Amino acid sequence: MTAVIEARGLAKSFGAKRALDGVSFSVQPGRIVGLIGPNGAGKTTALKAILGLTPFSGELSVLGLDPRTQRDRLMREVCFMADVAVLPRWLRVRNALDYCQGVHPRFDRSIAAAFLEKTDIQMDSRVRELSKGMVTQLHLALIMAIDARLLVLDEPTIGLDLLYRRKFYDTLLNDYFDKERTILLTTHQVEEVENLFTDIIFINHGQVALAASVEELGERYKQLTTTTETAPRARALQPFYEREVFGRVAMLFEGRSAAELGTYGELRTPSIADLFVAKMAGSAST
């Protein structure tokens, strides 16, 4: 199947700082991909490149289109929500729906209206009268009503309380996502959404540190929890990260089988958050 996003050697500098330094990855249809990295790692720059919002060098194809030259066509099939609520404060809820209906060939007003019915948002309210959580809900309502093939979310729930965050991702997963659609999401709060992802891309210092599906992660990475006494023997198998908590040592291994590690302690698949911390600590020291 044709990749939804195919990126090869993306590069972009802001002065001396290399925001993207030869980034390559591909995103397959029907996946939920987490683009994860610390602040300033290049996540947002990568998303902007994909959305044709910033110039860059390298090869990039999104839904078979070049975002640099075919942005207008691309946006008919791509939906995008930026990190904070960017809906203008003067906009009325009703007019937001009018507007999307007037310009978007794939906007279904009834879906947005039905979604808003379930919230406290009034059609006559202006965005400035809504709470931050409600603005995000409104934006989500607009996005859900657009039949897009690719949805790009850049820190969509930043600054929201837990209830709104949970509701946001539940709605996204239950009411929006299907096998025809692809979601690319950046976030800081890895722990909270890690069950959402089918694929992850770690990005740091403008480079891809790791790109794999969640199934591949389970095969490639193992977390061993062992005692301080057994630790030196396990260390011989070259964990790429370890930390000690309450006299227990947690080690992360790449490419070791369960048979090799099993004798030293408990084994499990590391969480994405653990892997992220390990990978970022590793790349920070190099």
Place this chain on the structure above:
Amino acid sequence: MNTVFADAAGGPGAAAPPQAKPLGTTLVTLVRREFWEYRVLWLGPLVAAALVALAAISAHVNFDFTHEHNSKLEMLLSPAGRLGVSTFAQWVLSIPLYLIMLFVLSYYLLDCLSAERRDRSILFWKSLPVSDGLTVASKLLTAFVVVPIGVFLLAMVTYFVFALIIAVRVAIGTAPDLLVFDAVSWLQLEIIMLGELILGVLWYAPAAAAMLLLSSWVRRPVLWATLPTIFAPVLERIAFGTHHVWNFLHYRTVGIWAILLHDLNINPERMQSQTLSSALMQQLHFGAAFADAGLWSGVVVAAALVYATIRIRRYRDET
């Protein structure tokens, strides 16, 4: 290239690429959006129109019945004189509306592409399938066509309301019966004013486009539009003792009107034989004004500035 695209668009499970909304629907939506954001676009002229119309309630003509003015008074009250007064009123009452429009549109053009960068809503607008060209086109359509035509029609209505209030006052005896309605005269002046409006839009197009460019480009467009305009002529005068900048600004402000009104000679004495509107029709140099090279070179400059504006909005990344 072709095969790659065909594959992506028509691959298994993929729906046909959606057609864009009809251009008309999109443009109407975009222009409506401008009026949602800038209510002053319609509120400003409307308030001005209401004030002008209401002025009819307190409008006051002082008659001086001393004998040296009697001949003038007689002339004023003659059928030809009343028609002249009516035509004059029709013209003069539209001026406050156009002045307000000038201020409102200047503010609008300087702010419209700057506001979306300030509040970062540009990221929302850009998340929808509306090209930068179409966005800028909608702002031009608003400022160059929709608002001017709206104000033109509003001025027409304002005059009728004004005349109606005066008629009521005449009926109850609190105003002299000075206004008459003559369809030909009225239509002639409306055509003249429409011609002037079109001429004005074309003449001020480069200034308007420059404001739009500043709006998309700098952080404080109002400052950038006003300070250099005020200080450049002064500095040139002090530094070089010349006034090219001043001459240029003066030319781009009134140049076209100098051509249009060249040798205009309206003599009230002749009003008995020719109406004011016919005299204007005859004497205004619309042909020369519309054929003026300065007018059209300005339009070309405006087009270049608009193109630059679209490029800046398309490729600028500061959010």
